[in-house]
Amino acid sequence: MFEISSSSIEEYKSKSFVTPECGGVVTFEGRVRNHNEGQTVESLEYEAYSGLALKEGEKILEQVREKFDILDAFCVHRVGHLQIGDLAVWIIATSKHRREAFRACEFIIDEVKKTVPIWKKEHYADKSIDSKWVFCTEEHHH
């Protein structure tokens, strides 16, 4: 399942996805970092086009189930104004053997960055620099 949340997603970390046949559990936490491309970042604003983001997110989770031998996969993405250290995205993949869960988890975060309509605006410590919407150009054209 893919979710978007406008409040803290820390509590998802205590949700149990573990079943008796599960031998490997891999989680990924994406957190707000205090720097980007040489600038000190003070905070990040995330915005999502939910109607499409949820559909694209579910598509990624369907793909990951087809590609890898996993038991379960889940991803939640935060929106709103986040501070340094805040959890922006949380992913879990479970499998019988560890390798598939590692691969699945990495696949999900890579694809989320490419296809899910979520944007982020960086606010900088240096107030002479305007806040800006950032993106990775080469990932948008694939």
Added chain:
Amino acid sequence: MKINIKYFAALREQANKSEEIIDTTYSTPGDIYTELKSKYNFSLNVDELKVAVNDCYEDFDYELKEMDTIVFIPPVAGG
């Protein structure tokens, strides 16, 4: 033809609104973006965008119908 447009991120800020209904003589997202780009002075060129119609990715030459909802999608940056 009336078309519903939703704006996000940089386009929302430049249009200074998150949604509007426009009355247009154009029938494709590509032509409508050109019209809106000159109206709002959007900084993004059409080749930097993707477009969704009624919550599905479509091509810029998609034939629109009355009251379709279009979203022009700037380069994404989740994660």
